[in-house]
Structures are given as C-alpha cells and as structure tokens.
Amino acid sequence: xxxxxxxxxxxxxxxxxxxxxxxxxxxxxxxxxxxxxxxxxxxxxxxxxxxxxxxxxxxxxxxxxxxxxxxxxxxxxxxxxxxxxxxxxxxxxxxxxxxxxxxxxxxxxxxxxxxxxxxxxxxxxxxxxxxxxxxxxxxxxxxxxxxxxxxxxxxxxxxxxxxxxxxxxxxxxxxxxxxxxxxxxxxxxxxxxxxxxxxxxxxxxxxxxxxxxxxxxxxxxxxxxxxxxxxxxxxxxxxxxxxxxxxxxxxxxxxxxxxxxxxxxxxxxxxxxxxxxxxxxxxxxxxxxxxxxxxxxxxxxxxxxxxxxxxxxxxxxxxxxxxxxxxxxxxxxxxxxxxxxxxxxxxxxxxxxxxxxxxxxxxxxxxxxxxxxxxxxxxxxxxxxxxxxxxxxxxxxxxxxxxxxxxxxxxxxxxxxxxxxxxxxxxxxxxxxxxxxxxxxxxxxxxxxxxxxxxxxxxxxxxxxxxxxxxxxxxxxxxxxxxxxxxxxxxxxxxxxxxxxxxxxxx
Amino acid sequence: xxxxxxxxxxxxxxxxxxxxxxxxxxxxxxxxxxxxxxxxxxxxxxxxxxxxxxxxxxxxxxxxxxxxxxxxxxxxxxxxxxxxxxxxxxxxxxxxxxxxxxxxx
Numbered sequence: 001x002x003x004x005x006x007x008x009x010x011x012x013x014x015x016x017x018x019x020x021x022x023x024x025x026x027x028x029x030x031x032x033x034x035x036x037x038x039x040x041x042x043x044x045x046x047x048x049x050x051x052x053x054x055x056x057x058x059x060x061x062x063x064x065x066x067x068x069x070x071x072x073x074x075x076x077x078x079x080x081x082x083x084x085x086x087x088x089x090x091x092x093x094x095x096x097x098x099x100x101x102x103x104x105x106x107x108x109x110x111x112x113x114x115x116x117x118x119x120x121x122x123x124x125x126x127x128x129x130x131x132x133x134x135x136x137x138x139x140x141x142x143x144x145x146x147x148x149x150x151x152x153x154x155x156x157x158x159x160x161x162x163x164x165x166x167x168x169x170x171x172x173x174x175x176x177x178x179x180x181x182x183x184x185x186x187x188x189x190x191x192x193x194x195x196x197x198x199x200x201x202x203x204x205x206x207x208x209x210x211x212x213x214x215x216x217x218x219x220x221x222x223x224x225x226x227x228x229x230x231x232x233x234x235x236x237x238x239x240x241x242x243x244x245x246x247x248x249x250x251x252x253x254x255x256x257x258x259x260x261x262x263x264x265x266x267x268x269x270x271x272x273x274x275x276x277x278x279x280x281x282x283x284x285x286x287x288x289x290x291x292x293x294x295x296x297x298x299x300x301x302x303x304x305x306x307x308x309x310x311x312x313x314x315x316x317x318x319x320x321x322x323x324x325x326x327x328x329x330x331x332x333x334x335x336x337x338x339x340x341x342x343x344x345x346x347x348x349x350x351x352x353x354x355x356x357x358x359x360x361x362x363x364x365x366x367x368x369x370x371x372x373x374x375x376x377x378x379x380x381x382x383x384x385x386x387x388x389x390x391x392x393x394x395x396x397x398x399x400x401x402x403x404x405x406x407x408x409x410x411x412x413x414x415x416x417x418x419x420x421x422x423x424x425x426x427x428x429x430x431x432x433x434x435x436x437x438x439x440x441x442x443x444x445x446x447x448x449x450x451x452x453x454x455x456x457x458x459x460x461x462x463x464x465x466x467x468x469x470x471x472x473x474x475x476x477x478x479x480x481x482x483x484x485x486x487x488x489x490x491x492x493x494x495x496x497x498x499x500x501x502x503x504x505x506x507x
Numbered sequence: 508x509x510x511x512x513x514x515x516x517x518x519x520x521x522x523x524x525x526x527x528x529x530x531x532x533x534x535x536x537x538x539x540x541x542x543x544x545x546x547x548x549x550x551x552x553x554x555x556x557x558x559x560x561x562x563x564x565x566x567x568x569x570x571x572x573x574x575x576x577x578x579x580x581x582x583x584x585x586x587x588x589x590x591x592x593x594x595x596x597x598x599x600x601x602x603x604x605x606x607x608x609x610x611x612x
Binding site for chain 1: 531532534537542544546547548551552555557563571572574575576577578
C-alpha cells in the first residue's frame with residue numbers, strides 16, 4: 001500500500017523524507033524510506049485533523065520529519081566503511097592516452113580563450129612579413145618603447161635607398177575623442193604616416209567604396225575593440241568627422257584586433273597625410289617600420305642585423321633591424337628550441353632503455369608487440385601539443401606581460417614541462433606490462449643490499465592480468481643492468497581473474 | 508556485558524517501551540516523549556547490538572486494515588537480559604513504563 005499525499009503539506013513531508021534518504025547508505029535506503037513513510041502515515045493520522053489544517057499538528061509532523069535527517073546521518077556514520085578499491089590513475093593504456101588527449105584539448109581551448117595566446121597562434125597578418133623590418137635604437141634591440149626621432153625617419157624617407165624601399169613611422173599618444181557633446185573618452189592613438197597600413201599590408205574593414213582612407217585629410221582608423229566599445233559597432237560611424245584633441249579627423253575604417261602586433265597598445269590610428277606629417281616635431285620619438293629591398297644583398301634575409309647610418313646633424317648612429325617574422329614566429333620557434341634542449345638533457349636526467357624483454361615470449365602476436373610501441377609514440381605525440389599550448393597559456397595568462405617576459409616564461413615552462421613529460425613517459429612505459437599495457441602492481445622488495453653480488457636485490461612488480469613479473473634491480477650491475485621482464489607461462493592463469501586476461505586478449 | 512554496562516537511560520527506556528508492547532517507532536515516541544531524531548537512531552543501535560530485532564508486518568494484514576505495513580521491533584534474549592540488569596541501574600524505569608506483566612499484577 002502506498003501513501004498518497006492528499007495535501008500540499010503532506011507532499012512536503014514526503015519530500016523531506018526523500019531528501020533525508022539520500023544520506024542513507026544505498027543498500028539500506030529503500031527499507032529505511034519504507035519505514036519512515038509508513039510511520040509518517042501514522043503521524044499524519046495522529047497529529048493532523050481529517051479535514052483542514054492545524055498549525056500545531058503541522059509543526060509536530062515537521063519535527064518528526066526533520067528527525068529523519070538525524071537518523072539518516074546516524075546510519076551513515078555507523079555503516080561499515082566500504083573502502084573504494086584503490087586503482088592507480090592512468091592504469092590502462094586507454095585511460096592514459098585519453099587523459100593526455102583531454103589535457104591537450106583543455107590546453108588548446110584555454111589558448112583559444114586567452115586573447116594573447118590566440119593571437120600568437122595565428123599566422124602573420126602582414127603581407128611579406130619576411131621583408132618587413134622594425135628599426136630601433138642600437139641599445140634597444142627588443143624595444144617596446146619608441147626610439148627613433150621623427151627627423152631621422154624623414155631623413156631616411158627622403159633619401160634614395162638601396163637597402164629599403166619604403167618607411168613608415170608611428171608614435172603613440174593619448175588623446176580625447178569627442179564622440180558626442182558629453183562623451184569624449186581618452187584613447188591611445190598611434191599618430192602615423194599615411195603609408196603605415198599599405199606597408200604592413202593590413203586590410204581595413206568598412207572602408208567606403210568611393211573613398212580612399214588617405215584622401216588628403218587626416219583619417220582615423222579605429223581598432224575593433226574601440227569600434228565596439230565606443231560606437232556600438234555602428235556602421236554609420238564610418239565617414240563621420242570627429243574631433244580628436246584639437247584636430248578634425250574622419251573615421252575611415254576599422255582594423256581587426258588580432259592584426260596589430262607591433263609595439264604599443266593602440267585604440268585608433270591617426271593617419272597623417274604627407275604634407276601634415278611634417279608638422280610632427282623633429283624630436284618626437286616613435287617606431288619605424290621599413291620594407292627591405294629583397295634584391296639587396298647587403299643585409300641577411302630573415303635575421304636581425306645592425307646598421308650604421310649618418311644622422312641629420314652629420315654624425316653616425318647604429319640601429320638595430322629586426323624582421324617582423326622574428327616576432328611573429330617566436331612562440332613556435334621557442335617551443336622547437338626548448339624541445340631540442342629537452343631532448344639533449346633527457347639522457348642526462350633519466351635512463352633511456354625500456355628494459356629487457358625475452359625474444360620469444362609465449363604466443364605474443366606482432367600486434368601486441370606493435371601496440372606497445374604505438375602506445376609509447378602516442379604518448380610522446382600527445383605530450384607535444386599539451387606542452388606547447390600549456391606553455392602558451394602560462395605565458396599569456398596576463399595581458400599586461402611584456403613580450404620579452406612572455407618569451408622567457410614560455411621558454412622556461414616549455415623546457416621544464418617537456419623534460420618532465422619525457423621522463424614521465426619513459427618511466428611510465430617501464431612500469432607497464434608489455435602485453436596488456438596496464439600499470440604493474442604489488443611492488444615487493446626482494447633480496448638484501450648486502451647480498452647484491454650473490455643474489456638478486458631489487459623490486460618485483462606483477463601484472464594483475466597474470467602476464468608476467470618485472471624485476472627491477474636496486475643497483476645496476478654488469479649481469480643485471482636494467483629491469484628484466486619475466487613472462488609467466490599459462491600454468492599461472494588460474495591465479496588471475498579471467499576478466500583481466502580477456503582484456504589483454506590472452507584467452 | 509559491554510552493551511549492558513553502556514546502556515544509556517534513553518536506550519533503556521526504549522527497551523522498556525518495546526518490552527511494554529510499544530513495538531513500532533511512533534508508538535515508542537508517544538510513550539516515551541522522545542523525539543523521532545532520538546528514537547529511531549537508538550533503535551538502529553539497539554538492533555545493531557542484537558538487543559532488539561525488527562520485522563515487517565505482513566502486507567495482507569495492513570491491506571485489510573487499509574493502512575501501510577509497520578515495522579515492528581521485538582526484544583531478543585540478550586535484550587531481555589540487558590533490560591533486567593538495567594532495571595537495577597534505573598529502578599524507576601519499570602514504574603515509568605509498566606510492562607504487561609506488571610500491569611496484570
């Protein structure tokens with residue numbers, strides 16, 4: 001017979017009991033709940049009037065129901081503890097590979113979420129990146145601040161060049177952009193020569209078809225973020241004439257956020273026509289990007305170099321020339337370099353042999369032998385993207401970290417993680433059964449250190465599937481230098497469960 | 508006897524109530540005045556210590572009376588012995604909840 005709740009309060013009482021039942025150990029839950037629901041029916045009969053409600057009665061029933069929690073907790077505490085079977089993590093080959101794949105995928109997802117990491121993974125947005133050169137003062141080869149005077153830029157641009165075919169200049173400053181009568185946010189503006197985007201080959205979005213962005217007047221290119229934040233991504237913004245500081249500028253387009261990878265955080269670019277760019281003070285320092293003449297053989301292609309040039313005042317000055325390709329490809333290049341270093345350091349930090357395995361084990365098919373190597377290779381292959389994306393995530397976890405620090409963090413983390421991961425891969429492989437690839441269990445100390453030269457002294461591990469024993473010597477000797485695998489013959493089968501044997505394909 | 512020496516007054520009272528014929532949880536609550544959060548956990552402990560035994564009422568009997576079946580509790584031999592020794596420790600227990608024999612007398 002089931003108790004049918006016929007009042008809302010009774011449904012609530014039943015719900016309380018069901019909640020309390022969740023605390024009761026599963027094997028006793030149904031009996032416990034049956035007893036309490038049965039008792040509840042009698043409590044209802046005794047405390048609640050047949051029709052209508054009674055505040056006092058409801059209180060008594062509620063107190064009765066709340067007592068169920070105490071009973072449930074008591075049962076939970078007194079129930080014999082069932083210790084979960086302790087299974088080592090990553091025990092089976094599938095678990096191990098699945099976990100690595102999951103971690104690599106998580107690292108990739110995180111890299112796609114972090115703006116800096118996402119940008120670093122994308123290909124170069126610039127046209128002809130290899131021949132685009134960032135020129136900076138000689139003592140500031142990794143300059144993240146302006147080092148070139150505007151007068152120097154004009155001198156280079158006006159002189160006939162053999163080494164470079166074009167120059168562009170920009171300097172960052174903060175100016176108020178008057179959007180509306182009471183809206184004038186301060187933006188970080190890159191005041192630049194009109195050829196900056198042409199030189200870089202960056203596509204500008206929303207450019208009106210009948211109008212060039214550099215049609216003899218000051219034009220403003222907004223970053224995608226500023227366009228979204230201050231103009232709500234309204235296409236009508238393009239073509240508007242706004243006041244930037246004291247200057248009248250015309251909004252001429254929008255640049256995608258990921259496209260700008262040169263030094264300086266910029267919200268908008270003010271493109272100065274050539275005649276007005278002359279108004280930039282000669283002593284103003286900025287950044288200079290130049291296009292290297294591919295036919296010139298005076299400078300190494302794709303590498304950084306120094307050049308010495310005459311200054312307008314008659315002296316000479318050294319400058320550092322750094323191809324943009326060096327900046328764009330650095331994350332993967334850093335990773336490859338640390339991979340090389342980790343492979344060099346690996347033999348010095350751990351032993352490489354995977355152990356000795358008898359040449360003719362009983363009934364081992366080629367597929368089983370091959371599976372072991374495929375497993376090792378898969379682990380190594382999964383580790384590479386895991387470490388690459390993980391180090392990228394770590395390096396770009398904060399947007400305020402400078403480029404040299406990013407490279408340092410990525411390099412150190414990538415090298416450490418690769419070395420650790422390779423060591424783990426080899427050690428993990430050595431601790432696995434060559435037949436079923438499960439982790440070996442039940443390590444047992446055998447022998448005594450004092451009898452090392454007379455008998456075996458080391459650790460023995462066993463495969464839970466009954467495939468064999470692994471002897472790991474405590475001290476490497478000339479007759480027992482590395483761990484040795486001993487296949488167990490079929491007479492041992494009866495000692496092990498069929499399930500494990502089936503999982504290994506041995507029965 | 509370990510269980511005997513550790514029996515609290517509440518547990519002894521519940522044992523006495525069962526002995527007196529109050530053989531299900533709510534009846535014990537009504538008789539002793541103890542809340543449900545005390546009576547039921549005590550019943551679990553007494554059953555765990557083999558002082559009482561529980562069994563479900565037959566479904567047919569409950570159906571015939573149009574009510575849900577009850578879980579009844581009954582003293583075991585060890586429970587009776589423990590209760591007798593508890594009477595020495597708690598002399599007023601038998602008077603507080605008189606057993607059927609005492610009522611007949």
